[in-house]
Amino acid sequence: MSQTPALTSTPENLTGLLLSLTDRTLLLPNVAVAELIPYRPVAKLANQPDWCLGQVAWRDLRLPLLSFEAASGAPLQFDRNNTSARVAIINALGGRAHVRFLAVLVQGIPRSMRVTPDLESAEVPLGPLELAAVKHQSEIVKIPDLIALEEKLAEIGVI
Template sequence: MSDALESLNGLIVPLADRGLLLPNVAVAELSGYRRHEAPPASSPDWFLGWMRWRDQRVAVMDPASLFGLPSSNDTSRDQALVMNAIGGRGGVHFFALRVSGIPRSRKVLRGEISAESEQPVLPGILQQVRLAEVEQPLLIPDLQALEQQLADVGAFG
């Protein structure tokens, strides 16, 4: 079997009390969190508005809030993780996740990851997993579903 099937270059992304596990290729850049344009008043709490990034208007969401997880009161470490859009919407190339700190790069080997079957999967999450040498369970988000959530609230309009 090839190395590509045996390992994945990933990022462990901190949220307030959990972490996300993302493939490196899904992430465009880590940027300082700043919101330039507030969302409409009728928007859900998890939609934070838009930021400017590389001369583009990028929708920003709070995944912890969307998943129903506690959010951190300490916003001093917040970062914007700019994601490559995969939904095929014309003109939409990126969206951003507000995260609680700096992601850690990690090569994930097939034998060191296991599904966490006791825990129910949250909306917007594909799988909750355990990774060797990582204390807390990690969430693998459904990136296409996150994009769709943003589209549903008019973030890309």
Template sequence: MADLPREIRGVMIPVSNGRVLLPNATVAEVITYATPERIADAPDWLLGRLAWRGWRLPLFSYSMLTEASQAEGYSNAKVAVLKALGGQARMPFLALLTQGFPRLVTVTQDLLIPSGDARERRTGVLAEVLVRDDHAQIPDLEAIETLVARALAA
């Protein structure tokens, strides 16, 4: 069995009322925010669709999805284009609304400390962690992809 890597390159992504931590390989690109095309009858956290490299990406608010925020600000907003994990040919990417530029971090087992109560986990949150002195959430991307796909199919 191959040894697991001792460190992982990650990105700390600012969102309203917090940060999310993802592997750097998950982020395809960070782009300037543009007003998305609305999706009829979509939940509030599904902000619309953005055009990107020939795709119409579903743009979601992680903070609104996880109920950490009721609304989003757009003055410093960027969009992190994420590689979808679910293998759906019609949705190979998702767009995450951010509140600024992501920051590269090196994550090791010693630096990643679980925090929060796992029994009180919210929708879309896989774990709450501390990386050095930064609180962050690790999003449950598979669950988020499923929620986005269901909302688009409705």
């Protein structure tokens, strides 16, 4: 009788997306990004910090649009006339039943990246919303803490 080897669901590599921001590049799992849409005008929210740019309309929803860089403590660097600006619709991970998506301002179109076990970590300072940094070719990319980002939005009452 031959034995069937145990099935493992650990893939040898995953596909990630590199999201360019004004001052850094983020690496997210491909499945974390629900959709990429062109930047569109936002509905401003009263009494919100600069990093919360307002609410953007997407599929009959109003999602909080944020600047990841400014939410991490960097100065807000957003030119509303920038034609390369896009909005990444991110799947929410925080377990709130009423929050399924967040919107993050990005610069340009995300690039695909193979994430393999031999990806080298980068010893660089991390911001408050960053979990880790890795080297990809000649670039340092940061892995964001999406749950902490969602918590930050909850703290200001927009979700």
